[in-house]
Amino acid sequence: MASDNRPLSPHLQIYKPQFTSVLSILHRITGVALALGTFLLVYWLMAAAAGPDRFAQAQGLIGSIIGRLLLFGWSFALFYHMLNGIRHLFWDAGKGFELKTAFLTGWLVVAGAVLFTLIAWIAAYSVMGGI
Amino acid sequence: MADKGGLRTPLARARGLGPAKDGVAHWWAQRVTAVALVPLVIWFVASIVLLSNCSYERFTAWIGSPLPAVLTILLIVATFRHAQLGLQVVIEDYVHREGTKLAGIVLVKLGAFALGTAAVFSVLKISFGG
Known part of the structure; x- marks a missing residue:
């Protein structure tokens, strides 16, 4: 059949990972992780709607070590997905496809995500009087 | 495959046979929600950071006041639409058994709708009064 000769998109298992392809799959992974994280958001909002006791319980759970670690990962995923999503929107407009630009914007996304995450957590801890 | 001379034209038979069924509308909705989410997410994260570990009274007073309530609801709607569209693409890319794929897509749609409704209701x- 003719379809046997059609070009295939690079399969992750056999294609040598490159900076740009790693960022690409990371966009998808963070997207799925964020979708799972919405369970926490909904739980938190429902707890607040249920009353002070439930809210305190939820705050305790989210404020635990595991809760904070999850939230930390989730915040990085959120910033990464948002910044790389903006990168994708520029691609949709046909801009930024040059190899040099794609690598530069890729590094900007990674650096931006790390920076935003650190700013958010330093700000959160200073609000709580922890720093 | 399909017999000639049926009631349906060849175009009508071909329509909807692609994996995405309604690609352009899906693509646009994904981008429009993405654009909406950028300012909403920045606003929400900044607000939540400033409310870190705050009391129940302070949190409910904040989220219950008009502007934060409306923006949070917009965030919820855009988030679950965006997530549903994105997860659908992931399922379409990796799940190749038609039945499982369809079940996954339906589950994601229903799940996004249910979670979104629960969040908006909250x-x-x-x-409207604690």
């Missing part, structure tokens, strides 16, 4: 309940 904000409204807090807004």
Whole structure:
């Protein structure tokens, strides 16, 4: 059949990972992780709607070590997905496809995500009087 | 495959046979929600950071007041639409058994709708009197 000769998109298992392809799959992974994280958001909002006791319980759970670690990962995923999503929107407009630009914007996304995450957590801890 | 001379034209038979069924509308909705989410997410994260570990009274007073309530509901709607569209693409890319794929897509749609409704209801309940 003719379809046997059609070009295939690079399969992750056999294609040598490159900076740009790693960022690409990371966009998808963070997207799925964020979708799972919405369970926490909904739980938190429902707890607040249920009353002070439930809210305190939820705050305790989210404020635990595991809760904070999850939230930390989730915040990085959120910033990464948002910044790389903006990168994708520029691609949709046909801009930024040059190899040099794609690598530069890729590094900007990674650096931006790390920076935003650190700013958010330093700000959160200073609000709580922890720093 | 399909017999000639049926009631349906060849175009009508071909339509909807692609994996995405309604690609352009899906693509646009994904981008429009993405654009909406950028300012909403920045606003929400900044607000939540400033409310870190705050009391129940302070949190409900904040999320129950008009502007935060409306923005949070917009965030919820855009988030679950965006997530549903994105997860659908992931399922379409990796799940190749037609039945499992369809079940996954339906589950994601129903799940996004249910979670979104629960979240919007929570904000409204807090807004309209704890």
